[in-house]
Amino acid sequence: MRLQKYLASCGVASRRAAEKLMAEGRVTVDGQVISHMGAQVEPGQDVRVDGRPALPEAEKCYIMYHKPAGEVTTVTDPEGRATVLDKFRDFPVRLYPVGRLDYDSEGLLLLTNDGPLAHRLLAPRNHVDKTYFVRVDGELDGADAAAFAAGMMLEDGLVCLPAGLEVLEQPDTALVTLHEGKYHQIKRMLAARGKPVVYLKRLTMGPLMLDPVLERGEWRPLSAEEVAALRQA
Numbered sequence: 001m002r003l004q005k006y007l008a009s010c011g012v013a014s015r016r017a018a019e020k021l022m023a024e025g026r027v028t029v030d031g032q033v034i035s036h037m038g039a040q041v042e043p044g045q046d047v048r049v050d051g052r053p054a055l056p057e058a059e060k061c062y063i064m065y066h067k068p069a070g071e072v073t074t075v076t077d078p079e080g081r082a083t084v085l086d087k088f089r090d091f092p093v094r095l096y097p098v099g100r101l102d103y104d105s106e107g108l109l110l111l112t113n114d115g116p117l118a119h120r121l122l123a124p125r126n127h128v129d130k131t132y133f134v135r136v137d138g139e140l141d142g143a144d145a146a147a148f149a150a151g152m153m154l155e156d157g158l159v160c161l162p163a164g165l166e167v168l169e170q171p172d173t174a175l176v177t178l179h180e181g182k183y184h185q186i187k188r189m190l191a192a193r194g195k196p197v198v199y200l201k202r203l204t205m206g207p208l209m210l211d212p213v214l215e216r217g218e219w220r221p222l223s224a225e226e227v228a229a230l231r232q233a
């Protein structure tokens with residue numbers, strides 16, 4: 001591959017800008033300054049710009065995972081419990097979970113190596129809505145929906161923004177929509193209503209919907225359309 005094309009594929013610069021870097025004598029291959037435009041580079045050669053290695057960008061990877069209960073949403077667990085990444089240890093790229101689900105919660109979890117996208121999706125100012133199916137010990141009613149819609153201040157001082165709660169046919173179940181993501185948020189909001197959560201499953205995250213064909217613990221890559229929708233979210 002031509003050196004300028006390789007540099008562009010590493011995300012160092014556009015092809016035109018890479019040619020300029022070469023012309024300025026800032027590019028070395030195996031320690032030798034290379035400034036002629038026809039130069040080729042082979043896999044395994046040590047290419048550097050201003051002395052810094054230019055490495056091919058890892059391919060971006062986006063995984064929809066149906067998290068089962070009994071896995072922690074962290075890279076490692078000091079207590080040695082199973083993590084959501086255990087199935088992906090041999091993956092060619094290093095994945096990270098985007099956001100978290102409690103140990104005993106299940107449902108949609110996005111895993112990716114696209115740091116900037118993950119960062120954007122999690123930033124409070126462009127937080128994407130998330131929807132959960134919940135079952136509580138007790139019966140939900142309009143007063144709970146109204147309390148969620150008004151926003152809640154919990155006993156420990158936690159302020160929760162207005163959220164959606166739609167009671168389903170079985171009154172111990174509801175769909176909850178959050179516009180933010182605070183630690184144990186739904187459990188804490190419903191505990192404050194005297195109706196502790198006994199089951200919680202995330203169904204959506206922004207434009208992503210948990211694929212019903214995925215059983216607990218199964219995963220699939222996102223489609224190109226899903227990735228594009230996430231980028232716009």
Ligand code: URA
Binds near residue numbers: 184188200
């Ligand atoms: N709210 C919770 O309480 N737990 C979760 O896992 C997600 C949202």
